[in-house]
Amino acid sequence: xxxxxxxxxxxxxxxxxxxxxxxxxxxxxxxxxxxxxxxxxxxxxxxxxxxxxxxxxxxxxxxxxxxxxxxxxxxxxxxxxxxxxxxxxxxxxxxxxxxxxxxxxxxxxxxxxxxxxxxxxxxxxxxxxxxxxxxxxxxxxxxxxxxxxxxxxxxxxxxxxxxxxxxxxxxxxxxxxxxxxxxxxxxxxxx
Numbered sequence: 001x002x003x004x005x006x007x008x009x010x011x012x013x014x015x016x017x018x019x020x021x022x023x024x025x026x027x028x029x030x031x032x033x034x035x036x037x038x039x040x041x042x043x044x045x046x047x048x049x050x051x052x053x054x055x056x057x058x059x060x061x062x063x064x065x066x067x068x069x070x071x072x073x074x075x076x077x078x079x080x081x082x083x084x085x086x087x088x089x090x091x092x093x094x095x096x097x098x099x100x101x102x103x104x105x106x107x108x109x110x111x112x113x114x115x116x117x118x119x120x121x122x123x124x125x126x127x128x129x130x131x132x133x134x135x136x137x138x139x140x141x142x143x144x145x146x147x148x149x150x151x152x153x154x155x156x157x158x159x160x161x162x163x164x165x166x167x168x169x170x171x172x173x174x175x176x177x178x179x180x181x182x183x184x185x186x187x188x189x190x191x
Contacts, residue, residue, distance in 0.1 A: 035157050036071055037096060037149040038063035041164030045146050048170060049139025051177035057138060061085040064092055064149075086122035086138075090115035096148055105151045109144035117141055133188065 038060060040048075048056035062082035068074050072095075081088055093111030100107035118141050125135035153160050166174070 033157065033159060034071070035067065035153040035160040036099065037067050037152060039150060039153050039160055039163045040146060041162060042143055042146055042150070044164055044166065044170070045142060046139055047166075047174065049142065050136055051174040051181065053177055053180060054135045054138055055177075056173070057085060057142065058082050060142065060146075061089070061092065064096075068092070068095065086119045089118050093145055096145055096152070100148050100152050103152055103155055105148065105155060107148045109148065111145075114141050114145065133184070 040060065045056070045060065049060075059082070062078050065076055065078035065081045069076055069078060081092075090111055093109070093114055097107040097109065097111050118138055121135060121138045121141070125133075125138075129135070150162070153162075
């Protein structure tokens with residue numbers, strides 16, 4: 001339907017230059033020098049998430065949504081999605097899983113379940129844990145997603161930086177967060 005062949009054109013059939021192309025166009029895998037999603041080592045993710053009192057998770061979501069903007073030409077508001085990540089993690093998790101499958105990578109994490117658990121941890125922490133210690137569990141929920149992200153980046157962009165090392169800024173955040181964590185633990189158990 002809507003396809004015009006050379007024979008029809010030669011026989012005088014009407015040609016519509018505005019008709020959509022008749023050829024099937026597949027989505028091409030993203031390749032290049034830039035990583036597909038935000039690369040970070042799993043150990044670094046866990047350390048940064050724990051010692052920054054889950055603030056690194058906001059940064060992690062922000063960087064991943066920026067990658068979605070740049071690599072998939074999606075018009076998303078990365079800062080807003082990052083701040084409200086417990087409520088809108090599912091679309092990112094699903095995108096990572098679907099992209100992994102397209103790239104032939106086995107992605108075994110359930111995006112819906114992880115998103116629901118992330119939301120529950122955030123709500124439990126906000127409602128029932130004044131110390132905020134429950135929210136440390138949310139970084140563990142990002143580990144299967146990040147492992148898949150790293151597999152995607154290794155396969156499609158093998159030259160991309162893996163971001164496993166700790167920078168000076170990372171160490172500063174770990175130090176500040178560690179001090180706050182110690183104060184929080186003392187306040188929680190001293191009461």
